[in-house]
Amino acid sequence: MSVQAASLPVAAPPKRQGFRVRPSRIVINVVLAAIAIFWLIPTIGIAIISLRPNSAFEQSGWWTVLTAPAQLTFNNYQQLFSAGFKAGGVLDSLTTSVAITVPVTILVTVISSLTAYSLVFGRWRGRTLVFLLIVAMLVLPLQMALIPVASLYKIFDNATGLQLFGSVIGAIVFHVAFGLPFGIFLMRNFYSGIPHDLLEAGRIDGAGEWTLFRKVVMPIGIPALASLAIFQFIWVWNDLLVALIFLSGNTHQTLTLFLYGQTRALAANYWIISSGAMISIIIPLIVFFAFQRYFVRGVLAGAVK
Amino acid sequence: MAVAVPTSDSLPATPAGAILPTTSQPAGGGGFRSHLGSLLFLLPGALWLLLIVVYPLIATVIRSLFDGSGQNFIALGNYKSIFSTTDIIVSLKNNVVWVVLFPFLVTFFGLVFAVLTERIRWSTAFKTIVFMPLVFSATAAGLTWASIFFIDPHTGMVNAAVQGVANAVNPPGLYPIDPATGQTVSGLVATGVQVGPSGSLESKSTVSAGSTVELGLIGISPTTLQQNGAAPAVAPTAASGAITGLVWRDFSPTHPTVRGQVFPDEDGIPGLQLALLTSSGASVATTTTAKDGTFTFANPGSGNRVQITSNNFRAGFNGIFFLGTQSLTPTSSLSPTMQAILSLPIVDIAMIIAYLWIWAGFAMVVIGAGLAALNREVLEAAQIDGASEWQTLRRVTVPMLAPVLVVVFVTMLINVLKIFDIILNMPAPSSQSGAATLAVGMYNDFSTATGQGLAAALAVVLFILVVPAMLFNLKRIRG
Numbered sequence: 001m002s003v004q005a006a007s008l009p010v011a012a013p014p015k016r017q018g019f020r021v022r023p024s025r026i027v028i029n030v031v032l033a034a035i036a037i038f039w040l041i042p043t044i045g046i047a048i049i050s051l052r053p054n055s056a057f058e059q060s061g062w063w064t065v066l067t068a069p070a071q072l073t074f075n076n077y078q079q080l081f082s083a084g085f086k087a088g089g090v091l092d093s094l095t096t097s098v099a100i101t102v103p104v105t106i107l108v109t110v111i112s113s114l115t116a117y118s119l120v121f122g123r124w125r126g127r128t129l130v131f132l133l134i135v136a137m138l139v140l141p142l143q144m145a146l147i148p149v150a151s152l153y154k155i156f157d158n159a160t161g162l163q164l165f166g167s168v169i170g171a172i173v174f175h176v177a178f179g180l181p182f183g184i185f186l187m188r189n190f191y192s193g194i195p196h197d198l199l200e201a202g203r204i205d206g207a208g209e210w211t212l213f214r215k216v217v218m219p220i221g222i223p224a225l226a227s228l229a230i231f232q233f234i235w236v237w238n239d240l241l242v243a244l245i246f247l248s249g250n251t252h253q254t255l256t257l258f259l260y261g262q263t264r265a266l267a268a269n270y271w272i273i274s275s276g277a278m279i280s281i282i283i284p285l286i287v288f289f290a291f292q293r294y295f296v297r298g299v300l301a302g303a304v305k
Numbered sequence: 306m307a308v309a310v311p312t313s314d315s316l317p318a319t320p321a322g323a324i325l326p327t328t329s330q331p332a333g334g335g336g337f338r339s340h341l342g343s344l345l346f347l348l349p350g351a352l353w354l355l356l357i358v359v360y361p362l363i364a365t366v367i368r369s370l371f372d373g374s375g376q377n378f379i380a381l382g383n384y385k386s387i388f389s390t391t392d393i394i395v396s397l398k399n400n401v402v403w404v405v406l407f408p409f410l411v412t413f414f415g416l417v418f419a420v421l422t423e424r425i426r427w428s429t430a431f432k433t434i435v436f437m438p439l440v441f442s443a444t445a446a447g448l449t450w451a452s453i454f455f456i457d458p459h460t461g462m463v464n465a466a467v468q469g470v471a472n473a474v475n476p477p478g479l480y481p482i483d484p485a486t487g488q489t490v491s492g493l494v495a496t497g498v499q500v501g502p503s504g505s506l507e508s509k510s511t512v513s514a515g516s517t518v519e520l521g522l523i524g525i526s527p528t529t530l531q532q533n534g535a536a537p538a539v540a541p542t543a544a545s546g547a548i549t550g551l552v553w554r555d556f557s558p559t560h561p562t563v564r565g566q567v568f569p570d571e572d573g574i575p576g577l578q579l580a581l582l583t584s585s586g587a588s589v590a591t592t593t594t595a596k597d598g599t600f601t602f603a604n605p606g607s608g609n610r611v612q613i614t615s616n617n618f619r620a621g622f623n624g625i626f627f628l629g630t631q632s633l634t635p636t637s638s639l640s641p642t643m644q645a646i647l648s649l650p651i652v653d654i655a656m657i658i659a660y661l662w663i664w665a666g667f668a669m670v671v672i673g674a675g676l677a678a679l680n681r682e683v684l685e686a687a688q689i690d691g692a693s694e695w696q697t698l699r700r701v702t703v704p705m706l707a708p709v710l711v712v713v714f715v716t717m718l719i720n721v722l723k724i725f726d727i728i729l730n731m732p733a734p735s736s737q738s739g740a741a742t743l744a745v746g747m748y749n750d751f752s753t754a755t756g757q758g759l760a761a762a763l764a765v766v767l768f769i770l771v772v773p774a775m776l777f778n779l780k781r782i783r784g
Contacts, residue, residue: 045462
């Protein structure tokens, strides 16, 4: 406060009186620096815990490392990885998470763009109504669908002898359904900004809808598709509830399931929990830092989910 | 932070071709094929949503009217049991706690951060740091914050910090007695002492100048004595005009049952703070025991009782159980139902802090984008007219930002209505049931053989709770 006040002329004209109470930039900088450190502490803490031997975890706080960094080791990770791709291990969980997340992301982006195209450039009646229904679905709790979908899967399994309930495919099908409303919403809003004349020109030249979609609309929509894909990827990667229900009885778990299972195991396994948590956040972190701009756009566009 | 994707706020104002169906035929060579083509595009999404979202929605409503087996129609029976089952009342209460506290707090922090970051040069770095936790799963974040809230001050960072402050303000005694672990001061009494007022010990008989007093204690571990530098106890010798005495560990390994006698293998109790009291209880002198446990009051005056003051036994700070069942509101005297409704588990607050850590960045970025889109001229005009920073913020910026603030608030409201992951991962096992929310209760009932009817009813309740938000969105988007 003193800095700003001191820099003002002594006999300030009444107009500028207001600026006297402006808190000094130094105070704001210090406060925000403290907040930033506070925000970093949990991530740094769990990272350090994962790099300390389990015996050290029980004896002293991770922050003691700051004075004795020699204790750090990659043993926890080595031990986790040494189990290889055995079902229930961390590497198997990593592949299961990828096996669910990647197909869901692709399906949601493709199907959403198709639906959005139809909603924006189609000529059928009731498009507004369908769009509003989709907006209504944006906030629908997925709990509403768990019981009937689980029953549907079981009926399907009994009829075909295949296994949908408890399988990765079952989880993917469910995830896609609950990713679509947001995907359609986002893509439709983006496509609405594309001038119709662009398509009309193509139609006059005899281009089919598929060609228009592939050659005109899709290329323009790439930024929005990127936002949607990243948003969807992180959303599904971090899911616990759908995996808990639709992978129940499956020996392959997602990373979130793996972590949740560890918390329910006997105590004193924080070496697994911390290193497992680090492995589970490293991929979203890479995605985040590589595509931050697109992710932020997705978040802004989807401040409804 | 330019926004290329049109947000729903910046939707084009009803471009007829985009939102309203047109009756005109498509120009040129599209015709029937184009009609069919765009309808075909709708097919995969529509089928998927009908099968996995719309049909289940209806089926769940119907399912909620049947009992656990799904065979018997019981109308609103499941809904009645929701409001009469203590576990579910606890879940409802926790949902209320989340809904009342979280959306407000996260919007507030988002606004403060968004406004403050406009005044620093490193705002991109700050935004990145605060926004980053948004990409973490609530599972990983919950586990991380659980480690921060560990009860043991050796490993839990928050408790370590509280301990540092607590012990500086109120240092623990050399011989802490922790009532939480069932220890009592009276358990130390052996020879010549009795329990005095407020957790102190005092000599049983009165003493006078020139005489000696021997105070024997038991139940103090040799390790503690060693840490405090104890030496073998030495019987006190009388000194004229003074009160001399000994406080010692009245337990000899070689004579385990003999009390009241100073053996060579017994240690003095060093560092004890003693006070000399008069008959009326006033303190006339203080002293501290030596390594061999001896002490001297050189000028006893009218003092005739030796007190071992209570601060010798003050327990240190042993950690707050942030992840436990402790209620922040006093409810222990209430009936179980009222307890379920009125208790505020401390773990709820711990989880809300962790969840703020995840979501404050979201609020900050959305509000920040709204702030960047504000009309600068209005703000400048306010300042030129003599409004202070604070007045400008309160009277101009916040009202202009109101639509964005409401969007953030509603988004976070919907989010915490459905809150699930963090509650499974953060509370200690003992407080899991006390911290449950509707979504957790629904999952638990879903997993039991006979709970599906109740689980369906809980899902419907969740659905009904988000309907206002749904209508809000629809209204916002239709403009």
